[in-house]
Amino acid sequence: xxxxxxxxxxxxxxxxxxxxxxxxxxxxxxxxxxxxxxxxxxxxxxxxxxxxxxxxxxxxxxxxxxxxxxxxxxxxxxxxxxxxxxxxxxxxxxxxxxxxxxxxxxxxxxxxxxxxxxxxxxxxxxxxxxxxxxxxxxxxxxxxxxxxxxxxxxxxxxxxxxxxxxxxxxxxxxxxxxxxxxxxxxxxxxxxxxxxxxxxxxxxxxxxxxxxxxxxxxxxxxxxxxxxxxxxxxxxxxxxxxxxxxxxxxxxxxxxxxxxxxxxxxxxxxxxxxxxxxxxxxxxxxxxxxxxxxxxxxxxxxxxxxxxxxxxxxxxxxxxxxxxxxxxxxxxxxxxxxxxxxxxxxxxxxxxxxxxxxxxxxxxxxxxxxxxxxxxxxxxxxxxxxxxxxxxxxxxxxxxxxxxxxxxxxxxxxxx
Amino acid sequence: xxxxxxxxxxxxxxxxxxxxxxxxxxxxxxxxxxxxxxxxxxxxxxxxxxxxxxxxxxxxxxxxxxxxxxxxxxxxxxxxxxxxxxxxxxx
Ligand SMILES: Cc1ncc(COP(=O)(O)O)c(C=O)c1O
Ligand SMILES: [Zn+2]
Numbered sequence: 419x420x421x422x423x424x425x426x427x428x429x430x431x432x433x434x435x436x437x438x439x440x441x442x443x444x445x446x447x448x449x450x451x452x453x454x455x456x457x458x459x460x461x462x463x464x465x466x467x468x469x470x471x472x473x474x475x476x477x478x479x480x481x482x483x484x485x486x487x488x489x490x491x492x493x494x495x496x497x498x499x500x501x502x503x504x505x506x507x508x509x510x511x512x513x514x515x516x517x518x519x520x521x522x523x524x525x526x527x528x529x530x531x532x533x534x535x536x537x538x539x540x541x542x543x544x545x546x547x548x549x550x551x552x553x554x555x556x557x558x559x560x561x562x563x564x565x566x567x568x569x570x571x572x573x574x575x576x577x578x579x580x581x582x583x584x585x586x587x588x589x590x591x592x593x594x595x596x597x598x599x600x601x602x603x604x605x606x607x608x609x610x611x612x613x614x615x616x617x618x619x620x621x622x623x624x625x626x627x628x629x630x631x632x633x634x635x636x637x638x639x640x641x642x643x644x645x646x647x648x649x650x651x652x653x654x655x656x657x658x659x660x661x662x663x664x665x666x667x668x669x670x671x672x673x674x675x676x677x678x679x680x681x682x683x684x685x686x687x688x689x690x691x692x693x694x695x696x697x698x699x700x701x702x703x704x705x706x707x708x709x710x711x712x713x714x715x716x717x718x719x720x721x722x723x724x725x726x727x728x729x730x731x732x733x734x735x736x737x738x739x740x741x742x743x744x745x746x747x748x749x750x751x752x753x754x755x756x757x758x759x760x761x762x763x764x765x766x767x768x769x770x771x772x773x774x775x776x777x778x779x780x781x782x783x784x785x786x787x788x789x790x791x792x793x794x795x796x797x798x799x800x801x802x803x804x805x806x807x808x809x810x811x812x813x814x815x816x817x818x819x820x821x822x823x824x825x826x827x828x829x830x831x832x833x834x
Numbered sequence: 835x836x837x838x839x840x841x842x843x844x845x846x847x848x849x850x851x852x853x854x855x856x857x858x859x860x861x862x863x864x865x866x867x868x869x870x871x872x873x874x875x876x877x878x879x880x881x882x883x884x885x886x887x888x889x890x891x892x893x894x895x896x897x898x899x900x901x902x903x904x905x906x907x908x909x910x911x912x913x914x915x916x917x918x919x920x921x922x923x924x925x
Contacts, residue, residue, distance in 0.1 A: 449842075449844055449890065450844075451844040451879070452879070453882075454844075454879070454880075454888050454891040454921070455890050456890060555922075606899075610919055613842070613922060614840065614917070617843045628922060664922075712889050714901060715902065729892065729901075731890070731921035
């Protein structure tokens with residue numbers, strides 16, 4: 419399918435192998451046939467100006483000139499995600515001893531996680547390639563995002579999840595009316611299943627957002643970088659903490675920052691990228707600490723199920739980026755995840771899911787161990803909504819008192 | 835030992851489009867060597883110049899990712915199902 423000169427992909431010109439540079443026509447392919455390396459979208463951006471972006475819609479389509487999407491993408495039926503709040507987190511900063519901290523709160527997306535960003539790009543690719551069914555392997559959030567996007571676009575959907583996910587994620591994945599298939603196994607096993615389904619005629623004309631549409635999907639995470647820079651007044655943060663499951667998001671935030679520098683949209687200053695994992699699924703953090711440049715897969719066991727990918731495809735790139743930028747990859751245990759969810763809620767009024775707990779927990783740990791500079795401008799991502807992982811805090815977040823409806827009862831209950 | 839090998843889409847040019855081929859060998863290394871004899875060039879797509887499994891490919895013997903077992907020395911008893919699968923991004 420040679421669509422290189424089709425206008426459906428805006429400034430995108432080709433797919434290029436991130437490992438060996440081999441070029442391919444834009445199409446529903448994701449791995450290099452020379453070396454299996456992941457394919458990335460390559461562009462010819464031309465001139466992109468701040469004013470054009472600023473006059474665009476208040477969603478990710480304001481950056482359409484930097485994405486593999488058609489010029490008129492904002493008029494198509496899609497979820498219009500993004501332009502989420504960048505919260506100046508002075509209370510949390512004070513508690514942690516940081517001078518300047520912002521929380522990029524992506525729980526404000528249509529299906530309450532950053533996944534709406536990536537799915538929206540994959541959806542446009544699915545339309546361009548004539549696919550009738552949108553699919554994915556998911557740790558939970560992606561399944562809901564795919565179901566919702568397909569419903570809006572009028573496509574069929576069939577999404578695959580590990581059977582042991584949180585109830586709220588299962589409900590959210592199912593409610594949009596597409597097919598939801600729960601698989602007895604880990605995410606990595608679901609992923610493997612999907613890879614085999616793609617080669618089979620059962621999966622023909624299916625767009626798997628994170629498999630055969632992965633090069634397009636992944637570009638969606640660049641919009642986090644663009645938004646953060648624009649919301650800071652067209653400036654890059656000095657340091658940023660990002661959760662890592664497959665490592666796609668972190669890898670693309672870095673790509674987004676580099677593009678902004680290259681296009682002259684922000685000043686060329688060094689920034690440091692830090693990755694966050696849960697101890698019970700920390701293959702990238704372990705490789706970072708051991709000085710390795712490949713990642714040994716693990717079997718996940720953590721409450722941070724959205725980050726429970728034991729065999730992270732972009733793990734090697736996370737290691738490269740953390741080392742290149744002077745960042746690090748760190749992990750926290752489940753107890754610290756719960757503490758961090760409560761810390762963020764108590765200080766800033768933001769209720770994060772476990773992935774956000776991992777990221778804020780790692781932020782706190784990195785401040786304590788001196789890896790983060792307390793005087794530098796810092797951004798931390800909250801990528802999902804606490805309502806999807808209620809069990810993590812349900813036992814601790816309880817009524818302060820249960821009383822009869824009388825002043826006397828209230829006075830007695832709070833006598834001391 | 836006779837085994838079967840599932841071929842990912844991007845390598846099916848080597849197998850005339852076949853999604854599954856039969857192979858032979860007591861370990862994964864031997865199976866891949868034989869596979870390269872039967873379908874010249876395919877081995878170099880799965881292993882890098884130093885003979886290690888490429889960093890973006892996953893190989894399974896049965897249900898097990900061989901990075902959890904003995905890598906290329908993983909035994910492949912008769913009837914084993916071997917799968918070669920490109921790494922994919924998650925979530
Ligand atoms: C809430 C949340 N945050 C972060 C991630 C990490 O994404 P990636 O696989 O791109 O590293 C996920 C992935 O599933 C997620 O659901
Ligand atoms: Zn390549």
